[in-house]
Amino acid sequence: MVSEDPASQASKGNRGPIGSNANLLGQIAFDAGYVTAEALEECLRLQAKSPAFAPIGLLLLEKGHLTLEQLEDLLRIQKLRFQALSVDPTQGGLFGQIAVRKGWVNLEQLAECLRDQESSAKAGSSLRLGQILLGKKYLTVPQFLEIIRLQNKEVAQCPRCHTFYDTSSASPNTAFGCSSCGNVVRSPA
Numbered sequence: 001m002v003s004e005d006p007a008s009q010a011s012k013g014n015r016g017p018i019g020s021n022a023n024l025l026g027q028i029a030f031d032a033g034y035v036t037a038e039a040l041e042e043c044l045r046l047q048a049k050s051p052a053f054a055p056i057g058l059l060l061l062e063k064g065h066l067t068l069e070q071l072e073d074l075l076r077i078q079k080l081r082f083q084a085l086s087v088d089p090t091q092g093g094l095f096g097q098i099a100v101r102k103g104w105v106n107l108e109q110l111a112e113c114l115r116d117q118e119s120s121a122k123a124g125s126s127l128r129l130g131q132i133l134l135g136k137k138y139l140t141v142p143q144f145l146e147i148i149r150l151q152n153k154e155v156a157q158c159p160r161c162h163t164f165y166d167t168s169s170a171s172p173n174t175a176f177g178c179s180s181c182g183n184v185v186r187s188p189a
């Protein structure tokens, strides 16, 4: 039997920024190196025993495991979101999506090259989308290289659900919450 019903879960989500996702905040605190696993477990046990809903952030603060500055930092990380990138192969994968977002390739050109890629695959050849775009001169060599660079420097992937994020506006090694699964993701270092 599952003891928690969806309604009680939903009401927990409406208690303001602190504790809107208690487990995620604890996870971020651990990931950021602010708390030990023992401190987190202690407070999660306290939270489970507490008759009223007690946000994990406040419990960690009360127990002296977190400073107010650290808690504020964690809440900032928890709220930080970046735009997810589609890596659907029928949309050109990550490479094609970046080319389109940069405005270097339009959707018509992308669709044409994806059709070419499909027919070359049927013929037993495995041309990459980037090679085809280059071959048709839809991309210049510097643009091609820039996309490769962006894939490594400005795209972060959630370690749990593998969603890709456009972190071009983030500083290196910025922690943020995954919009899909809530896991902590970091922009490339």
Ligand SMILES: [Zn+2]
Binding pocket: 158, 159, 160, 161, 162, 163, 178, 179, 180, 181, 182, 183
């Ligand atoms: Zn995720």
